[in-house]
Amino acid sequence: MSNPLLLVSIYLTFGLRYFPEVPIGVYESFFKREFAQISIERYQIKQIIYDPIEEVILQWIP
Numbered sequence: 255m256s257n258p259l260l261l262v263s264i265y266l267t268f269g270l271r272y273f274p275e276v277p278i279g280v281y282e283s284f285f286k287r288e289f290a291q292i293s294i295e296r297y298q299i300k301q302i303i304y305d306p307i308e309e310v311i312l313q314w315i316p
Contacts, residue, residue, distance in 0.1 A: 275304055281301070301315040
């Protein structure tokens with residue numbers, strides 16, 4: 255069985271769009287901070303938030 259996160263990453267990378275894959279723990283402990291949110295907005299960083307244990311995408315931030 256293929257890893258769905260890997261397939262999404264390959265598709266988005268070769269589709270000329272890159273979405274950093276961020277584990278939910280890192281997102282909650284770092285990316286929710288004010289300075290991180292300012293940087294994300296300023297540089298229009300797209301993200302895929304995923305659960306590394308369940309291997310599922312929890313949120314796609316385009």
